[in-house]
Amino acid sequence: MSERRAAQDAQKKEHGVLYYLGLGLSWGLLAFVVLIAALVILVPAVTRSTPYTILTSSMEPGYPPGTLVIVKPIDVDEIAIGTVITYQLESGKPEVVTHRVTQIIQPNLPDGEKSFVTKGDANSEPDAEPVKPVQIRGAVWYAVPWIGWVNNLVNGDMRAVIIPLIAGLLFLYGGWLIVSNRLEKRRDRRAALAAERDASGPADDVTA
Structure with missing residues (x-):
């Protein structure tokens, strides 16, 4: 039982590291895309500049x-x-x-x-x-x-669509990571409770 619990704890720790790594990368990419969108689309439009x-x-x-x-x-x-x-x-x-x-x-x-x-x-x-x-x-x-x-490959109308689309997909991916992690934690808690119930169940009869 202790070996099984240790394996479960190690798996949780690994999943936790991967989760936070994926979440950090997704939010970092989202921030990068939003910054690029502001520099390439928003600021020029507001200031009447041209890229x-x-x-x-x-x-x-x-x-x-x-x-x-x-x-x-x-x-x-x-x-x-x-x-x-x-x-x-x-x-x-x-x-x-x-x-x-x-x-x-x-x-x-x-x-x-x-x-x-x-x-x-x-x-x-x-x-x-x-x-x-x-x-x-x-x-x-x-x-x-x-x-x-990238600016040369995408015309003005498409540029205004593609960058927000990429930002939206990254936002959805970050949300999916959060939801999936919570669901996984819920499953782990249920598995842990089930294991505790099994461990505390009635012991087998012992005959001399």
């Missing part, structure tokens, strides 16, 4: 390929040397580049507009043409490593 994916190595090491940069609208007069901006290669066209401002060209005429010389951090030469204000989409506000690849 872009870095596709080339021109901005390494700060922004390697796969980095998701959140670009916030900026007033042209706030752009300084060192500001990382995202601009359209041609005004009104979807293709964009994210590079650092290395020089500001002031207008020659009073009613003229300034332009900006940009360069990738990993490039040896500046970009071919100065950037005009009409081309500028904004300045990089913050960046999230690696998430850009």
Whole structure:
């Protein structure tokens, strides 16, 4: 009987460790998904920012390929040397580049507009043409490593569905772990009570 009880106690301890490990991992993943959802969807929507994916190595090491940069609208007069901006290669066209401002060209005429010389951090030469204000989409506000690849695979409408779906599944998994652990503890208590009743039952008659 003592060996059986010891085996049951060891099994309970093992199940308890696995339960808390699984629960911790599920809640940790849930917190991670919620954080990513906030950084990629919620914050840009509230601040009217736009997420872009870095596709080339021109901005390494700060922004390697796969980095998701959140670009916030900026007033042209706030752009300084060192500001990382995202601009359209041609005004009104979807293709964009994210590079650092290395020089500001002031207008020659009073009613003229300034332009900006940009360069990738990993490039040896500046970009071919100065950037005009009409081309500028904004300045990089913050960046999230690696998430850009996911952003490229999922369009805007699907992104708003998939991340909450993953968070919901992780939440359900955490709930299932809690419920299953309680059910297992209830079964263990019932088994322990049954074992105690068996142990305290009437002893067999002993004859000389």
